[in-house]
Amino acid sequence: MIFLGKARFFSLFLMSHYVVKICIGGDVITATEYIQDPGSITSSGGLYRMGFFSPNGSANRYVGIWYNNVPTYYVLWVANRENPILDSSGVVTISDDGNLVVMNGKRELVWSSNVSNSITDAKAQLSDSGNLVLLKQSSNSSANDAETLWESFQHMTDSFLEKMKLSTNSRTNEKQTLTSWKCPSDPSIGSFSVSLDSMNIPQVFTWNGTEPYWRSGPWNGETFIGVQGMESVYLYGFNLVDDKEGTVYVTFSYAKRPILSYILLKSSGDIVQPSWDRDGNIWEIVWSSRVTNCDVYGKCGPFALCNPKKSPICSCLRGFEPEHNEEWSRGNWSSGCVRKTLLQCTGSTNNSSKAGKEDGFFKLKKVKVPDFAVWTSPIEAACPALCLTNCSCVAYAYDPGIGCMHWSGDLLDLQKFSIGGTDVYLRLAHTDLNEKTNLRTIVAATAVTGTIILVIALCFAWKKVKKQGVKKSMEMHFSDGEPSLMVSDETKFGENLAKVNLQELVLYKFEALVAATSNFSNINKLGRGGFGTVYWGRLLNGQEIAVKRLSRTSGQGLKEFMNEMVVISKVQHRNLVRLLGCCVEEEEKILIYEFMPNKSLDAFLFDPLKPEILDWRRRFNIIDGICRGLLYLHRDSRLRIIHRDLKASNILLDEKLNPKISDFGIARIFGGSEDQANTRRVVGTYGYMAPEYAMEGRFSEKSDIYGFGVLLLEIISGRRNTGFTEEDQCLSLLGFAWKLWKEDNALALADPKMSINCFEVEVLRCTKVGLLCTQELEKDRPTISTVISMLNSEIVDLPSPKQPAFTEREINRDQDSSEQSQKKYSANNMTFTTVEGR
Secondary structure (H helix, E strand, O other): OHHHHHHHHHHHHHHHHHHHHHHOOOOEEOOOOOEEOOOEEEOOOOOEEEEEEOOOOOOOEEEEEEEOOOOOOOEEEEOOOOOOEOOOOOEEEEOOOOOEEEEOOOOOEEEEOOOOOOOOOEEEEEOOOOOEEEEEOOOOOOHHHOEEEEEHHHOOOOEEOOOOOEEEEOOOOOEOOEEEEEEOOEEEEEEEEEEEEOOOOOEEEEEEOOEEEEEOOOEOOOOEOOOOOHHHHHOOOEEEEEOOOOEEEEEEOOOOOOOOEOEEEOOOOOEEEEEEEOOOOEEEEEEEOOOOHHHOOOOOOOOEEEOOOOOOOEEEOOOEEEOOHHHHHOOOOOOOEEEOOOOOOOOOOOHHHOOOOOOEEEEEEEEEOOOOOEEEEOOHHHHHHHHHOOOOEEEEEEEOOOEEEEEEOOOOOEEEOOOOOEEEEEEEOHHHHOHHHHHHHHHHHHHHHHHHHHHHHHHHHHHHHHHOOHHHHHHHHHOOOOOOOOOOOOOOHHHHHHHOOOOOOEEOOHHHHHHHOOOOOHHHEEEEEOOEEEEEEEOOOOOEEEEEEOOOOOOOOHHHHHHHHHHHHOOOOOOEOOEEEEEEEOOEEEEEEEOOOOOEHHHHHOOOOOOOOOOHHHHHHHHHHHHHHHHHHHHHOOOEEEOOOOOHHHEEEOOOOOEEEOOOOOOEEEOOOOOEEEOOOEEEOOOOOOHHHHHHOEEEHHHHHHHHHHHHHHHHHOOOOOOOOOOOOOOOHHHHHHHHHHOOOHHHHOOOOOOOOOOHHHHHHHHHHHHHHOEOOHHHOOOHHHHHHHHOOOOOOOOOOOOEOOOOOOOOOOHHHHHHHHHHOOOOOOOOOOEEEO
16 A cells, blocks of 8 residues: 555656646657646647646536637637546546547546557647647657547547548548537537538538538538628638548638638537637637528528518518418418419420410529539529429529539528629519519509508698697607707607608508507507507408507607607617507507517516526527617617617517517617717616716717616516615615625526526626626726627626616615715706606
8 A cells, every 4th residue: 555655656746747848848748748737738839739728617627729828718629528527637648558548636537539559659749730649659750750540630529720621421421520519618519510511512511419500502612602701701711622532521721821710619509710819819700600590591491581681581482472371470480481373394294285384583683592402514504494394493593613503392591692692593483473573563553652642641640730739749848958859849740750761661540550459458458668558469461560559648758759750760670679650640649560479578587477488598699689789779770879768678579589679769869970968858767777867867878888787687687676675785786786796706696597507607797798887987888899799708808897886875874864865966066857767
């Protein structure tokens, strides 16, 4: 026993000796030169490092490879991803049989390169390409002549580096694939994988288990034509090679200069390209496989086109109609579309007996070509005839690098591109080809008639409104000292209505809305907003709608009604609720929206009787969607819009829990270089109003950021900021979150109804962002674009938050302390404005 103890001590001494040696510049591992945690080796050029690491949010130890001398890093390859070491006793060495192995402190095997042949003179070397290679040493040959026994490039994890090969062999069916981490804190194999498919025309797939999740489109010799904009970014990077022995592989390299950049398969299934910005000292995501929902494979089902710039995003192709109308109207597009008119088959022997004219082709411009393309000919002129003479052919396309492609069966995964794309020719019956001409005639006639009727209706409406004194009422509501959203305070109601983009809206008849809502029955009531009640309704065509009716007896809400009409008719985004039309008859003022079947976010967050539907992944997707909608309002829209009332009840959820910002009744448009404004009429919701807005009537993008920060903390915690149950002398959810943050116990803020296993790092990051957004001074709060970068870890090192606004509290609140508090906020001799809570 004494002898064994001394031997173990001596072996540990040797291990520590060699760790020091390797850490100062070695790039090899041998049986006598091994790595013990926390030691590491570095490639000869200093670009890559291999050693032990723990993922964020985990204490487990793994062996991995990452970029050297980069302050923040992604791990590019992991050895023992399925078998972590639970402490810092791990060792990487060469075993007696010549394998590269990882062992724990008990000398138990954790991972092995698993080379079958027993080799006694092997070594492992980390190259400047990031490849870890197991070599057979030979005293009679140079290092360059050493035999390669195993290499990490042939056992990829979730990262695709320069000179790696994403390959498939049609003869052996062997594939080199990327596999995602289970979650950001667990590198074990997750649900998603990436592989190359070369059955017809080579293309890359992301798989969710056995189901396709994303598709690159076919390779044309230079690019994958289903990746939008790939020509300008990757033209000299990617290459596809066929070795003529059954193996086809994709590789890439940077020809112009060394760049720290690679392809990463995230645990969410998205493929991204991080690139190191040396000037900014941060990782930037320069490309992502999923920018919109249309990038998800087969989003709209067969024979449907996905267009992210339209709402709804899915529509049937020319000559097709929804297979299930009711499901389609609800936004469930997976069933796709079916053909209206059967095709003539020019290749059939019975064709001569058929009545009707020959089939033709309708051109779909700039689209992602469907899946299951089959190559037919290199000659473009031959494409139409080859398709028409094939009874099963339903479409064709031509690409100079591929030739003729044709499709049989369902057309799946079609997407409209704004940049690049390929023209696809859809085969249609002759009657469906003429649909375009007939439709134009009908549309033109309808437009002319509709315009005449609309002008007459507006004239009558304006006269009736004028007689009823609405003009006077509007002047009263617009003369409160706040600059009007419309052109002037004297603008008449009819003229304001004319400011709305009526080409995008429908003027509904009041009788139709009465029928749709069962005479505004309480059974159909969805809720009540600040200035009206919202009802569910179903139109005669089966479309479900949400109807917001301004109270006829209330003098309030006219300004908000017109404000929402003007604002929401000028903006359109998938994360903003869509206004379908309005009704202005007699004393009725009604807005009609798309129906959101899951109502509002607060119904899920704050109802203790709701099932545990909102897991963390869904909550994060909702957070991201709100951010995208807010980014559009603040930056991407042609009008800069400040919402002024962001809260959970104003976030509506569609059938798939995608968020849409609603209620623009008090929104403001900023023009020119204007970045903030003042008002004497402070309207909004207690608990969500920024201090500069509540106290001084001053609002800007940063006041929306404050409301978003409060909402973010509510989503994390599942608790309201207003009406907060006091805990440990905390006045609000903000105060409670700040207290936990200062105690380094922020995870305790998370909603106990959801599991945050594997997502602890994301939850902590979101909590920190929420606190940064709710800081008292507006200059300290980030912009929405910065918030998005923070949440997606594009900005890794976040600043420390300062104490949020409205978190100070006097424990002994008697009359004297109340008076002192009042004096505190009156030191600047400003008059506190009246707040209209909602």
